[in-house]
Amino acid sequence: MKLQIVYDNSAQPGFKAGWGFSCYLPEFKLLFDTGWDVRRLLYNMQKFNIKLSQVEKVVISHSHWDHAGGLPGIIQPHMEIIVPESFSEHMKEEIRKTASLKAVTGREKISDGLWTGGELGEKIKEQSLAVETKTGLSVITGCAHPGLENIFDALAPAGKIEAVVGGLHDFADYQLLEGLKLIAPAHCTKNKSKIRDLYKSKYLETPVGQTIKF
């Protein structure tokens, strides 16, 4: 199982960085979030040889510019766009004009081996994903605004959580990461250096261009 970072605040040489987050899961033909600047997103996708015609599903974690901003520039009729139920009604209507729309509320399987934790959070509603691997679950977050503990709780019934990739915002409950095999904090994670110091052997940077294997 592979995950390719196509948008992040940092980038490997040859790729373009930008504030925001997006990653691609080739096995599911799924793009998670879109970053902000669609030109950077498409540039990075092209570097990975990912064509928009291949992308079947686009999951938007939450309606913030640095995660959903690229959506209008990539949406195509063959795509299914999966958003939290509370997503802007205007934008849901706009998506329906071009592609098929799925609005999620609770935890559900969106493909064989792939789960959404459903819409979580109070002020900022957000969904996260979990990919089934041979031994457990790898969680993918946009910003983790609802709190990583709540995200883990929502996804735990689908399997044992072994990895987390994505933005963790101001997460500081470090014990929660104790049993994980892989920790790859991205984008907005405020306490990256602390997490890296605590979990050196499991820690992975997430610049654009990075491929993570589960």
Add this chain to the structure above:
Amino acid sequence: MIIEELLSSVAAGLVGREVKDLRIGFGYTGAWLEGGAAGVAFSFRRQAGHYCELKSGSGELHQRDAMELARLALKPRLVDSAAGMAVINAALSEKIGEKENINGDVMEYIEVKPGEKWGMIGNFCPLVDRLQNEVDLYVFERELTDKYLYPDWSAPQYLPKMDVVVLSGTTVINNTFDSLLPLCENAREVVVLGPSTPLAPEIMASKGVTLLGGAVIEDPSRAMRMVSQAGGTRTLLKVSRKVNLALK
């Protein structure tokens, strides 16, 4: 970049000059130039971040050279850029003559054609109330607190289709103005509105802006007190006069 042009336009009046007072309030940031005018800029309090010290040098900022403070407008942190823009706006308002202003409602200077598409960057509630039944209105905001709002990230998709665009003056502070303006090329009117609006008619006209709806503070002392006491637009307008400058 508009901020650089604004800085050049006010440099002569700011270099070597002191700032009498600088206040960073919850609603607005205010600057009062020694022997001169005051200006305000919106405080992005929600985006200020969590720091032990929001602004380094606080307590002594007003002792710095006014041009040095104005250059803070170039900084990425919004606490800094608002402070810089408040100084720039103070300097710009000194250039606005008494006769130049049109003290009144900005809507008197824009023709409302029923059915036209209007785009608004910033949720100007009084304008929304007046326009929503007359025009096809798209209001873009970062925080979607009302159902009629569109997320800010969708603005590039819609703005090129608008007949009239109203941009908040705050777009200069958060550095989105330069990327939004090219999207307004098809609009018959491009308005920059609100107390943060830089009253720089030549610069704004060269960017394609057709109308400025800002404010000049008439009682700096009270305005600075209002800023410190979390005053907002309505409060500040009690000590200001609205200035509408038609640019075409």
